[in-house]
Amino acid sequence: MRELADVRAAGHDHAPAPPATGLVLDVGGGHDPHPRADVVVDKYLADDFERGGSLNLSKPVVIADAQALPFADGTFSYVVASHVLEHATDPRRFAAEFARVAPRGFVQVPSRESELTFGWPFHPWLIDRDGDVLVFEPRGDQRAPTGELFHESYQSSALFRLWWAATRSTWHHSIEWEGEIQVRVAGDSAADATATLDVERTVTELRIAAERGALQPLPPALQAALCSPCCGGGLALDGEHATCGRCGTSYPVIGGVPILLEEARQPAVA
Numbered sequence: 149m150r151e152l153a154d155v156r157a158a159g160h161d162h163a164p165a166p167p168a169t170g171l172v173l174d175v176g177g178g179h180d181p182h183p184r185a186d187v188v189v190d191k192y193l194a195d196d197f198e199r200g201g202s203l204n205l206s207k208p209v210v211i212a213d214a215q216a217l218p219f220a221d222g223t224f225s226y227v228v229a230s231h232v233l234e235h236a237t238d239p240r241r242f243a244a245e246f247a248r249v250a251p252r253g254f255v256q257v258p259s260r261e262s263e264l265t266f267g268w269p270f271h272p273w274l275i276d277r278d279g280d281v282l283v284f285e286p287r288g289d290q291r292a293p294t295g296e297l298f299h300e301s302y303q304s305s306a307l308f309r310l311w312w313a314a315t316r317s318t319w320h321h322s323i324e325w326e327g328e329i330q331v332r333v334a335g336d337s338a339a340d341a342t343a344t345l346d347v348e349r350t351v352t353e354l355r356i357a358a359e360r361g362a363l364q365p366l367p368p369a370l371q372a373a374l375c376s377p378c379c380g381g382g383l384a385l386d387g388e389h390a391t392c393g394r395c396g397t398s399y400p401v402i403g404g405v406p407i408l409l410e411e412a413r414q415p416a417v418a
């Protein structure tokens with residue numbers, strides 16, 4: 149059956165191809181980190197716990213915002229960003245951060261067709277592909293007209309999933325980039341609904357995970373590459389704190405997981 153061959157070919161076209169060597173960053177892959185990832189950056193850890201406890205902690209985690217990645221320039225050989233760029237309020241800034249920390253990587257976003265067929269309230273954009281350029285258009289009031297129908301069909305029907313997989317390029321734009329991700333953004337946009345960040349809950353959930361022995365230690369090479377989102381200064385990890393060597397600002401570290409968010413910063417001690 150030709151469609152089965154299409155499924156296999158599309159699966160290959162839409163999968164990251166990281167190099168065999170070097171450090172690999174997975175941004176936003178909290179539920180299903182790429183097997184080659186050395187670290188996962190996620191912002192809404194507590195929200196993931198809330199959504200069904202399926203957060204995958206098999207990889208070291210750093211809590212951070214993809215728009216201010218807490219790693220030195222060129223730390224990684226490759227960055228995987230699967231279904232994260234479409235959440236950005238500023239896709240240019242996201243893309244610039246990926247290019248700052250790695251020379252190449254993989255980005256995958258839902259297409260305009262996917263957004264208008266399935267639809268997700270936390271995506272502010274309709275995204276087209278023009279060659280290797282991702283073109284972001286504010287979604288405005290355009291919504292999937294059949295509500296949850298296609299999400300439900302995807303869940304309930306193996307044949308529907310097979311058809312979807314055979315026509316994957318209609319639904320996903322997947323780009324292997326080198327140098328930079330090219331993005332064109334036509335205006336500003338904001339999502340209907342976003343996850344809310346709760347630093348206290350993030351701390352609590354991390355403590356519970358640490359007590360269970362569920363957290364993976366950050367490899368020494370990555371500890372050395374950490375820098376602060378406040379000023380880009382190098383961070384020194386010391387017990388439950390990561391302190392910026394440049395400005396003295398510090399951030400909580402729970403069970404070895406640094407929370408390097410603006411919202412979690414503790415001012416320098418005079």
Ligand SMILES: [Zn+2]
Pocket residue numbers: 376378379380381392393394395396397
């Ligand atoms: Zn600083």
